[in-house]
Amino acid sequence: MDDLVPAMAYAITQDDGTYKILVNDNYSGKIWANENMYNTFRDFKNVKLINFFDGFDTSNVTRFDNAFMSAGSTVETFETDVSKWNVSRVIDMGNMFHSTGRSATTWSIGDLSSWKTSNTTNMGAMFS
Secondary structure, eight states: OTTEEEOEEEEEEOTTSOEEEEEEOOSSSEEEOOSBOTTTTTTOTTEEEEEEOTTEEOTTOOBOTTTTTTTTTTSSEEEEOOTTOOOTTOOBOTTTTTTTTTTOSEEEOOOOTTOOOTTOOBOTTSOO
């Protein structure tokens, strides 16, 4: 993991009071997610975009429970792309997207069909 550096994230406030979160490397290598991503973006109600660049490494994450719970719950559009994430070590995804973008008319998290979830033991209310 010598080539990995801590993530940098920053929010950009929009004129309408909503904001975008950009997780950016500003480095030449990868950045890694914490092993425990519990509640990371929970209740970020006015966020309409969370942008993870391709070098965001989730291969060591074991907990994503409540990670996006209620994020974007007051906006018309909620977008993020988690389709390329490596979730093969994740044990808990309970409530991961619970109430995420619940008021949104446009809602997108990407295509999750390639996710390997054989180690995941909890997906309760993941999308409710």
